[in-house]
Amino acid sequence: MSAKVRLDRERAVALLRQMIRIRRFEAKCVELYQAQKIRGYLHLYDGEEAVSVGVVAVLRPEDWLVATYREHGQALARGIPMRALMAEMLGKLEGTCRGRGGSMHIFDARNRFLGGNAIVGGGLPLAVGTALADKMAGRPALTCCFFGEGAVDEGEFHECLNLAALWRLPVLFVCENNLYSMGTPLAIAEAETDIAKKARCYRMVSEAVDGMDVVAVEAAAACAVERIRAGEGPVFLECRTYRFRAHSMFDAQLYRSKEEIEAWRERDPIDRFARWMAEVGLLHPNERAAIEVEVDREVEDATAFAEAGTLEPVEELERFVLMDEVPQEQLLAPAGATP
Amino acid sequence: MSAPPTTTYRECCKQAIRAALIADPRVFLMGEDVGRYGGCYAVSKGLLDEFGPERIRDTPLSESAFVGAGIGAAIAGMRPIVEIMTVNFSLLALDQILNNAATIPHMSGGQFAIPLVIRMATGGGRQLAAQHSHSLEGWYAHIPGLKILAPATLEDARYMLAPALLDPNPVLVFEHVVLYNMEGVLDPKVSSVDIEKAAIRRAGRDVTFVTYGASLFKTLEAAEVLAREGIEAEVIDLRVLRPLDEATILASVRRTRRCVIVDEGWRSGSLAAEIGMRIAEQAFYELDAPLRRVCSAEVPMPYAGHLEQAALPNRERILATVRALLRPGS
Structure with a gap:
């Protein structure tokens, strides 16, 4: 572990707990999917927890976060209540988006969580825009934009890196490189597979980091946001990671071997971090088990909340197609200012 | 002054x-x-x-x-x-x-x-x-x-x-x-406009034209020609294509009982098709003649001027369409 940041016990336990929350939430989602209570597409985050937990830990409440359709981890790490998240999975009115978005489209204005974007690469322009607005308004916020390595194939990736660098916008680009865009390995899709290197071509600071190591991710993200907040323009972080489960619930995983999956599971970010914490005395014996019990209770509570949730009345189907106000602007007003 | x-x-x-x-x-x-x-x-x-x-x-x-x-x-x-x-x-x-x-x-x-x-x-x-x-x-x-x-x-x-x-x-x-x-x-009496309503740019009793954009002026020219023949056309400028101001369109068609839609878009699946269908759904029994439309030819727009003009709605096509509507068989 490359502990470049000072990691006290409280902080380390918080990182571990956050990763366990994500892992346990996803396990429950599988169960609910098999019970046909969650429908549609479901993309799970197992194996990639260190990326969102490490990065989101260094963000501030005023920062924007843009994520992909595999965003349960980012949503939980950002502080979206698990109850609202699970209710959204079940399509309930009490969900983050009244049940209209589902697993792939989580939005939460209070946490400046701008999707849940299910078009690969489609979130990057939004991130450039929120960063542009913050910069033009002189607000000290940044935008953190997550995307997979599949987005690197898209034109929008290149357009947006260029624009953010050209205008020196406060964007933290985080590429979650899990090696496969659905079933296509990186080497089949990209002539240059070194993604961090591509970003450097746009004249921004760019680094690749072990995405299975939450401490390394957090340290790299902390350095990155420091630069961005100092007005140095965008920074790019490639987090090399792996998803332990299939792309979605419909994926037979014919494109990768069991041996490869097992080899990556050996690097499980939760096991690895917990082991290291125990070694250096940051985790008491049985403490992980105790955290898991607490988290399971939270997951059960969220599930019960979601199951007991209500359905949006059909009469409201067309509500919000056109808006009659700009609701998020109350959130943007500085504290104490009259709207 | x-x-x-x-x-x-x-x-x-x-x-x-x-x-x-x-x-x-x-x-x-x-x-x-x-x-x-x-x-x-x-x-x-x-x-x-x-x-x-x-x-x-x-x-x-x-x-x-x-x-x-x-x-x-x-x-x-x-x-x-x-x-x-x-x-x-x-x-x-x-x-x-x-x-x-x-x-x-x-x-x-x-x-x-x-x-x-x-x-x-x-x-x-x-x-x-x-x-x-x-x-x-x-x-x-x-x-x-x-x-x-x-x-x-x-x-x-x-x-x-x-x-x-x-x-x-x-x-x-x-x-x-x-x-x-x-x-x-610029009309000095106007200092603001809405973005909700269609506008009647020319009042008339015999036929309603529904149009927008540059086609408005071709349609107004056609209406002037028709006026010399004793046909008074009403010309509606949609201004807002979505949401459509159905009320203005329907009220006019109910008065004139005839409608020609002039739309520079391609005909298949066009805005003209949508407007025509809404009229058919809501004012069918008040029509005295079939609905008609003048749209662009269904081709990628050619460069050569004569071909481009042939592809776009023009005054002659608008006139031919409305004459066929008003004097079927003539």
């Missing part, structure tokens, strides 16, 4: 942007060549000098990125005006327009509105051929979550932008390329 000064549609577009920039510090203009070049159609000429590069932003040729950036900036408190050179280029940003701008307010359960204006040039008639000349505004009007404006008059070019910027929704403004040079006198 001297006569009121003449102006152009282009100048009206520019003065609308200028007034918006002065009125609201959140407003900025962003697009390809809007600054140093002065705008592909010279609409923003001079604005860079007046407002500076922060608010008159030249962008790279990255339609998807800068349209999406406009969406993000609108979400985060700005009031961007994004210019896309021409409607055909807007297809490079269609992902952002459809999957984000039109979708996020509803999909987020009403948490985010997107107060964004996207302006673009549309239409044929300048021999720019098949990658610069189409009329895809009817196509955009298919999309729930967008408002679609088609200013045809000087007053609308000058005053539609302000309410568009006040609107909490993404508004697409289609400026027809052949109108930029149109000269006239």
Whole structure:
């Protein structure tokens, strides 16, 4: 572990707990999917927890976060209540988006969580825009934009890196490189597979980091946001990671071997971090088990909340197609200012 | 007293942007060549000098990125005006327009509105051929979550932008390329317009024309010819293509009992088809004649002038269509 940041016990336990929350939430989602209570597409985050937990830990409440359709981890790490998240999975009115978005489209204005974007690469322009607005308004916020390595194939990736660098916008680009865009390995899709290197071509600071190591991710993200907040323009972080489960619930995983999956599971970010914490005395014996019990209770509570949730009345189907106000602007007003 | 000064549609577009920039510090203009070049159609000429590069932003040729950036900036408190050179280029940003701008307010359960204006040039008639000349505004009007404006008059070019910027929704403004040079006198009695209602540009009792954009003027010319033959045509300028002002259309058709729709879009699946069907659904028994329409030929727009003119709706086709309607068999 490359502990470049000072990691006290409280902080380390918080990182571990956050990763366990994500892992346990996803396990429950599988169960609910098999019970046909969650429908549609479901993309799970197992194996990639260190990326969102490490990065989101260094963000501030005023920062924007843009994520992909595999965003349960980012949503939980950002502080979206698990109850609202699970209710959204079940399509309930009490969900983050009244049940209209589902697993792939989580939005939460209070946490400046701008999707849940299910078009690969489609979130990057939004991130450039929120960063542009913050910069033009002189607000000290940044935008953190997550995307997979599949987005690197898209034109929008290149357009947006260029624009953010050209205008020196406060964007933290985080590429979650899990090696496969659905079933296509990186080497089949990209002539240059070194993604961090591509970003450097746009004249921004760019680094690749072990995405299975939450401490390394957090340290790299902390350095990155420091630069961005100092007005140095965008920074790019490639987090090399792996998803332990299939792309979605419909994926037979014919494109990768069991041996490869097992080899990556050996690097499980939760096991690895917990082991290291125990070694250096940051985790008491049985403490992980105790955290898991607490988290399971939270997951059960969220599930019960979601199951007991209500359905949006059909009469409201067309509500919000056109808006009659700009609701998020109350959130943007500085504290104490009259709207 | 001297006569009121003449102006152009282009100048009206520019003065609308200028007034918006002065009125609201959140407003900025962003697009390809809007600054140093002065705008592909010279609409923003001079604005860079007046407002500076922060608010008159030249962008790279990255339609998807800068349209999406406009969406993000609108979400985060700005009031961007994004210019896309021409409607055909807007297809490079269609992902952002459809999957984000039109979708996020509803999909987020009403948490985010997107107060964004996207302006673009549309239409044929300048021999720019098949990658610069189409009329895809009817196509955009298919999309729930967008408002679609088609200013045809000087007053609308000058005053539609302000309410568009006040609107909490993404508004697409289609400026027809052949109108930029149109000269006239801005009505001094008008200082604002709505972005809800269609306008009756000519009153008449015998037949209703429903049209918009540059086709308005071809239709008005046709109406003058018909007037000399004793046929009084009513001409409705839609102005707003989505949401459609059905009430104005239906009220007129119920009076005249005949309707011809003039739409520069391709006929199949067109805005003309939608309007015709709404009339059929709601006023079928009040019609004295079948509904008719004049649309563009279903071809990619050719370069050669005679072919382009043959592809576009024109006065003769409008006249032939209405004569066949009024005097069947003649």
